[in-house]
Amino acid sequence: MISIKDIAKASGVSTATVSLALNHSDLISEQTRERVCRIADEMGYLPNPYARRLVKQRSDMLGLIVPDIRNVYYAALVHHVNHAVRAAGYGMIIAMSENNPAYEEKIVEEMIASRVDGLLLSPLNSVGHTLSYLEHFPLPLAFVSSRYEDCPYPAVIPDYQNGMAEITRMALEKGRKRILFMTGPKGEYSLEERKQGFLCAAGENGMVVHCREVSYADATEATEQLLAKANGSLFFDAILCVNDTMAAGVENVLLRHGISIPETVAVGGYDDVLFAETTAVPLTTVKQDIKMIAETAVSLLLKRIAGNKIPQITTVPVTLIHRDSL
Amino acid sequence: MISIKDIAKASGVSTATVSLALNHSDLISEQTRERVCRIADEMGYLPNPYARRLVKQRSDMLGLIVPDIRNVYYAALVHHVNHAVRAAGYGMIIAMSENNPAYEEKIVEEMIASRVDGLLLSPLNSVGHTLSYLEHFPLPLAFVSSRYEDCPYPAVIPDYQNGMAEITRMALEKGRKRILFMTGPKGEYSLEERKQGFLCAAGENGMVVHCREVSYADATEATEQLLAKANGSLFFDAILCVNDTMAAGVENVLLRHGISIPETVAVGGYDDVLFAETTAVPLTTVKQDIKMIAETAVSLLLKRIAGNKIPQITTVPVTLIHRDSL
């Protein structure tokens, strides 16, 4: 592969001049700059980023870690973060923690080794987990979309509480009196936030169902059980789920049992992820503005890198999307 | 950040010894190796990958480019490729071409500049597009899941033709006589393959509907039009779609019009992507074994890197998934 040395030789100047010319320094005469650039172009020169990072002692790269890219929410996050990061002139290293704490730690280490200028971490859904091993490396880090408690890093988080409260209030306004909140395991930050929002808004009218996982399968199973338990006389008139996937499961089970949505039982989702509008009954849900979350996170991290103080928790507003299911 | 120099100083040996010890060379005595490694560990040493790549003239990295990570198919591909690549001891650079030819080219260039040892390219859905600018860089490249025609690179492709033929045959066996094939724009490789499979299997009983895009919205719109055109007397008894997202759209429109699935009209999907089982009527579809595609692609690329010849097109088998919609 051709290097500035080759260009220097070909254009009869020193490597220093080539470097300056290529970096658009104004120390160089207009014409040599042009000539050098032209020659570099003709020779198909591609600068070696590793040499540059070595000498500059920084990578001009930002890292992003998400638990599982197959989750549409994280996929969207990666997409938008990537955009924002590139727009800011940085490169991007994407990694996945596979919902495994040991793996997450390993990957954070890789990021440090790669001298990323900053790191965005979307933590996995595990409780009682910290980043203590990071104490020795003063890496600018920010959480996105969830966080570990007792971890002293800033976080950009959608307004879970408020979003959940809003959709709950809507159910109330539509006359629902016995509202089920269907969620996942206890303890995980973003789920607890949503529960909190629900409980505040629902008050007397609220009930909570915990599933083992926030998955389609667990939601259908739970719904079947609820229906069996009801045994003909429904003790609920709305089911609000913690994400859209679960809501899709709830919808399908209800429909198969001949229960009409939203007339008999209303259903609510959360996320407004791609298929929220592709469900059997278009889903009323809470839209997390993933683009805004991504952009906020990136711009905050950049501020942090620039040495500015940034708030411990930044909340991103959330929107109620009214379709047919509620 | 601490370097081998610091370790050398701390352990009273030369940097060369440290390097050898850290790389588990057997030129070093067992005890100095252990001591050096321990000290390195205590000091929190993380090797600088850029320095290493610079001197070794390779990155031990593989690249992967997909059009849009928000597409669940590509998300799964990234997930599995990542696994396979790491299992093989390589690092991974993930990038997105955002369905933009110019951008794709730019990213390929970044990969070259990053000296990836090999590149997996999942090309965008655009026609009449080549990689001619790559001729000057002998980068081991393989296509995954689709390919550009007239591009002399090996490709790992699911057996589109056969998969589509199988689901079509199933429709036929179930007594369907007037089968619609709903697809996207003409010319794109993977779509043309599927069409080919359909036409072969359906013969006289086949009809083709082209949408502008392979999206939920376009599928619903097309279905509405078909229904309007039918005006009460349906001229088809099955709709086979080119992916699951479109099939979900078809299902929902049919159901809203009170048409029963599969009794009156059967519906088929393609991909067996996450929500194939979450659709209103669980979708009969063709499962692409993305894990196998990913693993095959990685192992082939590694062979290629090792200097072996590999076949121009490797086909990965596909499975019919029988649910309720057909």
Next chain:
DNA sequence: TTGTAGGCGTTATCAT
């Protein structure tokens, strides 16, 4: 078994 020294491709600091 270990140390010395040169170089990977850049940038940056001096001179010129």
Next chain:
DNA sequence: ATGATAACGCCTACAA
């Protein structure tokens, strides 16, 4: 305005 040269952190002959 340009050129020589010394880093950056690591690996690897080759020498000791």
